Amino acid sequence: MVYFTRRQFLATGGISGVFGGVLSKFGDASHNPVEAEGWRHPQATPGNTAATDDTGPQTTAEVQWQLQIDTAAQWRFSGLAHHEDTLFVPTHNRLLGVSTDGERRFVSEPGTERWLGPDEERTQIDSDPRVFGKWCFVASQAALYALDVTDGRPRWRYDVNSSIDAVVLLGNTLYLSALQGSEHALLAIGAKGGEQVWRRDGRLVPVAATPNVLVAATEQTGTLRGIDPATGDQLWRSELRVSAASLQAATVAVTDEMLWHVRGGVLTAADAGTGEPRWTFDLDGDGSDRGDRLAVADQTYVLEVDAERLSAIDPNGDRQWSRHLANPSRGIAVGGETIYVATQTGLAGIDSATGEQRFRVSPAPTGGDGVTPLVTDDSVYGVSGDTIYEVSEA
DSSP, rough: OOBHHHHHHHHSSSSSSOOTTOOOSOOOOOOOOOOOOSSOTTSSSTTTEEEEEEEOSSSEEEOOOOEOOTTTTTGOBBBBEEEEEEEEEEOOSOOOEEETTTTEEEOOOOSSSOOOOOOOOOOOOSSOEEEEEEEEEEEETTTEEEEEEOOOEEEEEEESSSSOOOEETTTTTTEEEETTTTEEEEEETTTTTTTEEEEESSSSEEEEOOOEEEHHHHTTTTTEEEEOTTTOOEEEEEEEEEESSOOEEEEEEEEEEEEEETTTTTEEEOOOOOOOOTEEOOOOOOOOTTTOEEEESSSEEETTTTHHHHHHEESSSOEEEEEEOOEEEEEEETTEEEEEEEESSSEEEEEEETTOEEEEOOOOOOOBHHHHHHHHTTEEEEETTTEEEEEOOO
C-alpha cells in the first residue's frame, strides 16, 4: 500500500485548502470521543489514569520472558500500547512490535526509505505510541505517522513545520502541538485519515483528555487550560502549572469530574469542569518532581521517584498510607487491587489497600529507566533498563 503525506493528498485533490491553514474536511472528520476497549495509550487511558479493571499477578509473580532492547534516551517515554497480541514499544530511534509471547514481530525505523520523502531525514521517535483501529500513531520530528499495527509500515502521515511537542488520542481524534505554517497551533486531527478537525492558535501542549475536556499546558509558563475537545474553544484556565509540559504529561491525570496534578512534592486535586483547586496535599518530599507519576483508581497513588516513596491519597485529600520503595523508576499502574510499580530492574506489586509489598521481580540484568507497566489478560508487561518483559502469577 502506498502512503501519502498531507502535501501529496493536496496535490492529488484528496482535499481542498492550503497546507498550514484551516483545511477543508475530507472523509469523516467528525469528532467521536468514544473509546474502544484495551490499553491503547501509554497511561492506559487518554486521561493518564494508569488504571484498569484487568488484573495482573496478585500475590506472587514470575517472569515469563524477557527481550533485550536499545535503551538510548528511554527516559523520554511514558509507556507502551497494546493491540490484540502485539505490544508497541518505543525506543529512541525505532518502534518495536513485540508479541505478547515475547517474539519480535517488526522494527519500524524513522530513518528508512518508507518513512521519508525527498530530501528528508528522520532520526528518532518523539512520542509514545497510541492505537486507534488498525493504526499505531507516533510522532517523528515534523510529522505524525499512522503505522500499520500488523507490520509497522507507515500508511499515511500528517506533516507540520516543526517537531511535535506532544500527542494525545481521544476516541477518533488526535491532538498535537506544533508549528503549522509559521504559527504555533494546537491541532485536532482525525485518526481515520489525517483530516484536520480544528486548529487553535498558540503553543498549547496537550497532556490529557476526557470526552468533556482536553487538558493542555502553555509551553512558556506551563499553566494548565481546559479546551473543548470537539471545538477547540477554551473552557477554563487554571493556576496549576507543569514543568516541561512535553516531558511531564504523566504528572497530570483527569477523569470526568476531577483533575490531579503532582509537582514539587505537592498533590493538587481540581475540578475538571472549571480547573479550580479543591484541595492540596503536601507529600513531605524534597520539592523535586523529576519522574513523579500518578495512578488514579479508587484512590490516587503517587510515586515520588527521588524520595523512593509511594503514597495513597483518598478522594478527600487524606493520606491512607505511605511506604518506602527502593529503586523505583518512572512508572506506576493499578490493576484490580494491586499497584504495579516499575523499578530500575523490574517490577514490584503492592497491595492497594495496605501498601504491603506482595512481590518483586528483577528480569533486567542491566538496570535503568522504566515505563508505566501495562496490565492486561492476567499479565503485566514492562520495560526496565535494557529489557522488556512479561510477568504473571507464579
